[in-house]
Structure formats: C-alpha cells, structure tokens
Amino acid sequence: RGMGSAVGQEPKVNERITGWAKEFAKVPVLVKLTPNVGDIVPHGLAAQRGGADGVSLINTIKSIIGVDIDRFVPEPRVAGLSTNGGYCGAAVRPIALHMTAALSRDPGFHLPISGIGGITNWRDALEFILLGSSSVQVCTEVMLRGYRIVEDMIEGLETYMSERGFERLDQLVGKAVPAYSEWGDxxxxxxxxxxxxxxxxxxxxxxxxxxxxxxxxxxxxxxxxxxxxxxxxxxxxxxxxxxxxxxxxxxxxxxxxxxxxxxxxxxxxxxxxxxxxxxxxxx
CATH class of the missing domain: 3.30.70.20 (Alpha-Beta Plaits)
Known part of the structure; x- marks a missing residue:
C-alpha cells in the first residue's frame, strides 16, 4: 500500500499499523498524521483506536516545487525525471493549525497532540498550543537558523506567560478551541x-x-x-x-x-x- 503518506490516508490501515507498533514498542507511540486527506479527524481517531499514546501533525504536503522551463521537467531532477515531494516550512502553518484545531475540538478525540508545521518563533508555537497542542516540533526553521531559535522560543513564551499571569503552559493548551466554530454558526x-x-x-x-x-x-x-x-x-x-x-x-x-x-x-x-x-x- 506504500509508505507513510499512502498508509496514512486509510484509517483502517493506520489503526492496524498503530496496533502493531504498540504491541512491540517499549516507548510511547505517537502517530504522525499526513495532511494529504480531506478530513484529519477520522485518521486521528483511527490512531486512537489503535492504541497510540498521542499524535503529531502535520507531515509534509505533496507538492511539485517548480518546473524547469528549459528542460521541460519538474524540479528537482534525477537523471531527467522528477516526482512530487513534501512541502514544508512557514507556508503550511495555516493548514497545520486548522487540522490541529479540528482534532482538538472533536468530542471523541482525547490523545495529546504534538503540533508541527511552519513554526518559526514563539508566537507560532503559542498558536499551536492555544489550538490544543501540548507540545510542538520544529524542523525547517532549525535547518535555516540553527538550534538557537529554541532558546528564543522559550524566552518569548516565558515573557508572554509572565505578562499575562500564566504559571504553567498547560493553562494555555486549547484555550482558543472553544472560539473555533463552523461557518453556519x-x-x-x-x-x-x-x-x-x-x-x-x-x-x-x-x-x-x-x-x-x-x-x-x-x-x-x-x-x-x-x-x-x-x-x-x-x-x-x-x-x-x-x-x-x-x-x-x-x-x-x-x-x-x-x-x-x-x-x-x-x-x-x-x-x-x-x-x-x-x-x-x-x-
């Protein structure tokens, strides 16, 4: 059925593989959810049924980064051919925030969420936390600027919390979720x-x-x-x-x-x- 993105698009397969991992794992199992689906909620619920200890989202988005207009082949090229890749970085953050919030507000979903997708600074991290993430992960921005950004994020969050009277990070987790509604409401x-x-x-x-x-x-x-x-x-x-x-x-x-x-x-x-x-x- 393929690798991560492919199996992640089928809730039943997701649930089955999660169960296999939990059967033999000696550490907590977090299932990383693909955004290449129409609705993220069934896939989070599948991971939950499979026994996952939590989920992380989102993974990268299938994309073509560009086309060589002289050679008439998509980029990047491998011996004259190309294929789709995974789009990441700041541009995917709105999609990641939406999917994080969608899971957080579902009454049947109860697992911890680790937010991923376009986090570049403490404000970005806070947005994920406010929409239900109890932890966040950063990759692209570390590649671009190095691990020093982690200290900046910690300092920014500590300042924000101090100025507003929050003593613990868990006081902020999901605080914006009740304000996320449907168009019809x-x-x-x-x-x-x-x-x-x-x-x-x-x-x-x-x-x-x-x-x-x-x-x-x-x-x-x-x-x-x-x-x-x-x-x-x-x-x-x-x-x-x-x-x-x-x-x-x-x-x-x-x-x-x-x-x-x-x-x-x-x-x-x-x-x-x-x-x-x-x-x-x-x-």
Missing part, C-alpha cells in the same frame, strides 16, 4: 468596515488598487487630492483585503459598526427564519 449580522489612519498612511494606493480590482470598489482617491484614500462605508463589506495588502502596520483597521440587527447565524436563518441584514457591495 457565525453571526452574519456582525458588520465591520475598513478605517484608514490618516497619520500613518503613506499614500501608496495599494489598498485602492486591491479593492478596485479584487474586492468591492469602495476605496477611492480623496477628492481633496491628499494622499489618503477615502472609503465608501455603504459599499464596504469588511473583507479585509485592504488591510492585508497595506504595508504599514495598524494603518488600516476593521471596525465594528452597529446596524440595529439582532445577532443571527445562517443556521438560525434556515431553521427558524432569523432576519439577516441586507447584503451590500458591488457584487
């Missing part, structure tokens, strides 16, 4: 609009270009000719794109605006006819 009447800090704006116009070409055409040149664009709040849907492209930290913020509507989710709208605020924006 989010308040659709919650409304935000973008606000630009005129004192911080450098007039690069990146927000205006992004909004015009990729969002809702609600950011416009200032009529008075100043460098700071204006925002048409009647059209702004709070998509956050302008804030993402802005090169100046804290220059653009998303501010909640009262609209008089009672909080209501999509599920409440479908099941009980809860009133939703009118849609706005060009599309």
């Amino acid at each position: 989010l308040d659709l009447n919650y409304e935000t609009v973008a606000k630009i800090d005129a004192s911080a704006c450098i007039g690069c116009q990146l927000c205006m270009v992004a909004c015009h070409d990729g969002a809702h055409q609600c950011i416009h040149p200032n009529p008075d000719g100043s460098r700071v664009p204006t925002i048409d709040e009647d059209e702004c849907v709070g998509c956050n794109l302008c804030q993402i492209v802005c090169p100046v930290p804290q220059c653009i913020s998303m501010v909640q605006v009262p609209n008089g509507y009672t909080p209501a989710t999509w599920n409440e709208h479908v099941e009980a006819g809860a009133q939703l605020r009118p849609k706005k924006g060009a599309h």
Whole structure:
C-alpha cells in the first residue's frame, strides 16, 4: 500500500499499523498524521483506536516545487525525471493549525497532540498550543537558523506567560478551541468596515488598487487630492483585503459598526427564519 503518506490516508490501515507498533514498542507511540486527506479527524481517531499514546501533525504536503522551463521537467531532477515531494516550512502553518484545531475540538478525540508545521518563533508555537497542542516540533526553521531559535522560543513564551499571569503552559493548551466554530454558526449580522489612519498612511494606493480590482470598489482617491484614500462605508463589506495588502502596520483597521440587527447565524436563518441584514457591495 506504500509508505507513510499512502498508509496514512486509510484509517483502517493506520489503526492496524498503530496496533502493531504498540504491541512491540517499549516507548510511547505517537502517530504522525499526513495532511494529504480531506478530513484529519477520522485518521486521528483511527490512531486512537489503535492504541497510540498521542499524535503529531502535520507531515509534509505533496507538492511539485517548480518546473524547469528549459528542460521541460519538474524540479528537482534525477537523471531527467522528477516526482512530487513534501512541502514544508512557514507556508503550511495555516493548514497545520486548522487540522490541529479540528482534532482538538472533536468530542471523541482525547490523545495529546504534538503540533508541527511552519513554526518559526514563539508566537507560532503559542498558536499551536492555544489550538490544543501540548507540545510542538520544529524542523525547517532549525535547518535555516540553527538550534538557537529554541532558546528564543522559550524566552518569548516565558515573557508572554509572565505578562499575562500564566504559571504553567498547560493553562494555555486549547484555550482558543472553544472560539473555533463552523461557518453556519457565525453571526452574519456582525458588520465591520475598513478605517484608514490618516497619520500613518503613506499614500501608496495599494489598498485602492486591491479593492478596485479584487474586492468591492469602495476605496477611492480623496477628492481633496491628499494622499489618503477615502472609503465608501455603504459599499464596504469588511473583507479585509485592504488591510492585508497595506504595508504599514495598524494603518488600516476593521471596525465594528452597529446596524440595529439582532445577532443571527445562517443556521438560525434556515431553521427558524432569523432576519439577516441586507447584503451590500458591488457584487
């Protein structure tokens, strides 16, 4: 059936191999879960049924890093041929965080989680911990910067905990999990609009270009000719794109605006006819 990634995509095989490992292992067994699946939860539960002492996630993501456009072969080449490899590093962190949280919030899953995937500093490590990891692992960043980053992570976490009155790391494990919900349970009447800090704006116009070409055409040149664009709040849907492209930290913020509507989710709208605020924006 193949090696790690292949067998990790079949829960029954995962469970069986975990059982074999537990039968003979003299040390705790952690099952490293592959992200090359649609839903990570059945695979974590399979490891649990197999007797694992914990799971670690995620492993690398199947990928092709690029293509040699002169030789017409994917990179890297081995005697003129190539294949897929495992994508890792900072870019996979959002995927790893999602899968960590998905396991943490499942009521049937009870094993310790060791978080892996794109951890580069103490803040990254803390995010995994807040989403349910009781430990974290780092590979790529150590390859790039060496083991000295571990001391930096410890120092950063200790400072964070001291400033906020936490005495033990386990007080932080899973603290953000209750706030991770489903799309259908989010308040659709919650409304935000973008606000630009005129004192911080450098007039690069990146927000205006992004909004015009990729969002809702609600950011416009200032009529008075100043460098700071204006925002048409009647059209702004709070998509956050302008804030993402802005090169100046804290220059653009998303501010909640009262609209008089009672909080209501999509599920409440479908099941009980809860009133939703009118849609706005060009599309």
